Amino acid sequence: MREKADLQEEIDKLADYIFNEVPGEPSLSEGAVDTIIRLPREAVAEIARREAAFHAGGL
DSSP states (O other), rough: OOOOHHHHHHHHHHHHHHHHHTTTTTTSSSOOOOOOOOOHHHHHHHHHHHHHHHTTTTT
């Protein structure tokens, strides 16, 4: 099992990446782990919305 310090180091790296490399983030008052969970969910929802619009003739 990974040590707590190792996990915190990984979370810190993730937070730094999000802050420096993801445009518009952080956009909510949430931690790095919650942000990295939210981002793919939002992306999947947007893809589904666009696919539905495409199939409905909206794009």
